[in-house]
Amino acid sequence: MEFSRLKDHLIATGQLTEEQLAQAEDYALSMKIPLDEAIVFLRLMDHHQLGQALAELYGLPYSPTLESPPPVDAKEMLPSELAERLTIFPVDYSREQQCLTVATHDPTDEALQEKLHHIFAPHMRVKLTVCSRPEIIKAIDVHYKGKQYIPEMELELPDEFTIVTPKKELDETPPGEGRGPKKIILLEPELDRYRAIKALLHAEGFGHVSWAASSSELTKAMESESFDLLLVNAQSFKPQGTWTHEISQDIVLPPISYYDPKALLLGQEYPYSQMSEALISLVAFIIRKALKNDRAKLQEIGIRVRYCKLLGLRLGLSPAQIDATILAAWLSTPGLGELLLKNIKTPYGLEEITNPQQETERPVRIEARILSLVKKYQHLKKKNPDLVKDIRRLRKEMGSEFPPPDNKLLLETFFQVIRDEALLKGIDQPKGRILIVDPESAADPDIMLRLTNEGYEVIQVPDAKTAATKLATSEIDLILSEISLPGISGMQFCRALRKKTETAYLPFFFLTSQDGESLAADCLEAGADDFIKKPADPDLLALKIGRVLATRTQKRPRRGIEGSLAEMNAMDLIQSVATGDKNVKITLESNGQRGLIYIQGGEIIHAEIGTLKGEDAFYQMMAFRDGEFQVVSCTDFPSRTVHGSTMSLLMEGARLVDEATGQPEETKV
Secondary structure, eight states, rough: OOOHHHHHHHHHHHHHOOHHHHHHHHHHHTTOOHHHHHHHHHHHHHHHHHHHHHHHHHHHHHOOOOOSSOOOOOOOOOSSSHHHHEEEEEEEEETTTTTEEESSSSSTOOOHHHHHHHHTTTOOEEEEEEEEHHHHHHHHHHHTTTOOOOOOOOOOOOTOOOOOOHHHHOOOOOOTTSSSEEEOOOOOOOOHHHHHHHHHHTTTOOOOOESSSHHHHHHHHHHHOOSEEEEEEETSTTTTOOOHSSTTTOOOOEEEEEEEEGOHHHHSOOHHHHHHHHHHHHHHHHHHHHHTTOOOHHHHHHHHHHHHHHHHTTTTOHHHHHHHHHHHHHSSSHHHHHHHHHHHHOOOHHHHHHOOOOOOOSSOOOHHHHHHHHHHHHHHHOTTTTGGGOHHHHHHHHHHSSOOOTTTHHHHHHHHHHHHHHHEEEEEEEEEEEEEEEEESOOOHHHHHHHHTEEEEEEEEEEEEHHHHHHSSSSSSEEEEEEEOOOOOOOHHHHHHHSSGTTOOOEEEESSOOOOHHHHHHHHTTTOOOOESSSSOOHHHHHHHHHHHHHHHHHHOOOOOEETTSOOOOOHHEEEEEEEEOOOEEEEEETTTTEEEEEEEEEEEEEEEETEEEEHHHHHHHOOSSSEEEEEEOOOOOOOOOOOHHHHHHHHHHHHHHHHHTTTOOOOO
8 A cells, every 4th residue: 555645644634743654654664564554553543533534535435344243245245365365344235236345445456456356256346445454454353253352442530540559469479479480382383393392391390381383373372361471483483573563463472582492402301201202303303304395205204103103002002112113213214314313312222123124133023013014005005006995905915024923913903094094084185176177288386386275186187078087087176277278179168068967067267378359258158157367366266266166055065074983982083183293173972972172283282071171071082982973174273271292192091991991901012
């Protein structure tokens, strides 16, 4: 927005002085925020006064957006992503007149008007009113995101009013105060580093340690919970850096302490569980950083670690055995793993696990057999993907290298893990499948990346014939097609789809490099839902696709998975999900009881059942053996009530379940 006109207007009308505007400009420059936000923040003008000033400047009505929510119809026409991206807010919608009224801080913005013209259907009329940018941003937070809005109130006090603090209150410190922070939140971008620091803090007696990976996550966490100390990674979030300006103005930050991750030292002895967790997190962090440009290899190692951890838990190994197996799996990374193995001293005897053939005097350790089994499975899957779908053939292939009776329990446990994986694979289903029909060998990489990041699975084919085959064998949610195709043209392809019952309502967009005066009209007449010229704006295309798919009613998207606890008990379910670093909400129902477990980044953060919350609720649900479960992807998490490490929770849960079922504690392998 160009602020010179607004500044001139405010001075000319006497609403602000030059000194006040200079103060606002200095603050905006130092805090790297727009001038209008600085004016509101410094209380030089409130939302209503600034909105009225914009109305005078542009000759359009001012629409207050904070006090009351927008009409439901208007809000449905303008999704939150679009409102946030364009900084506009729905004011009214008339179905009879096909007119949507939106508030904007700059009605002269031609780029905005062009985007609105492309986003909405040709018959839709968009009417503009004005509202200040700070008010629109706040209104989106309140009416779309559910944040609380408390109107400002002026409180007039008598002249003689004063606050008297009794001397006793000044001298005494309330019980429990002044003994150091009890609730800590870390602002740390790396999950593995957070886990390592959290383990050390737990060892120092700080049991309540929460995590935020970004300034937006920090704002969200602090809106729902108060903290005594904010620990900040000084390398990623500089003191007085831009991240401080991204925190909501309504948030009051606790005392802040910065740490340099390079300077963290382990200068004393800590309990085994904290030290092992810190070591594993550190090794995982190093491996992930080293393989960040080799996603295939990183994914392979990640899956290996996960299977090894699951097998260790399912087989009832000791904490040290499980930790050794996990570390060995990370260190099986070619090159770097071998280097780390030589330089990291541990009590686990990792060489015996990673290179079992070198150990000839004693039987091969169970940790080594687990790692070898998982690596063998990955090799077979890479060589013949269809083989792993047939458990009988897989048992025969792997049984030759891991013969019974010593490996029978290990093999059967692993096959059960594979079955559970098949059952749970619906958790991360894509938002939809988009079929791109284009003879160019590679689609626009920006568009491919944008759609993939939005959660879509993107498939590309070169012509209409191949596209028709793909439609017959795969479930497609939307087609993006070029007009000029080998053989059947895009126009003919679109008309043919509209004549078939099963594809008559399939969303169809033309994304073309062709040009022509009536080309867009011809495409829409052929049955297309939209016409977009190349090169397309990836953000605009993603918004259009999202709007079309959101309004479809004939297909209910499958979100997550459901199943019976008789097929997969609660303990196995939690182990499988938690070891996958997923963000999910799990609902468990058994004998009239209904409980919820939230897992964020593979960490159990909240559990509740009845009046119980936290770890007690988690342990109660772990005993469920019958009933139903549902697992869905999750982005909105409650406040943290579970503060123990996920590994310790899983192991303690398994122990309690064994006690409840009367199984003796014994070595299972």
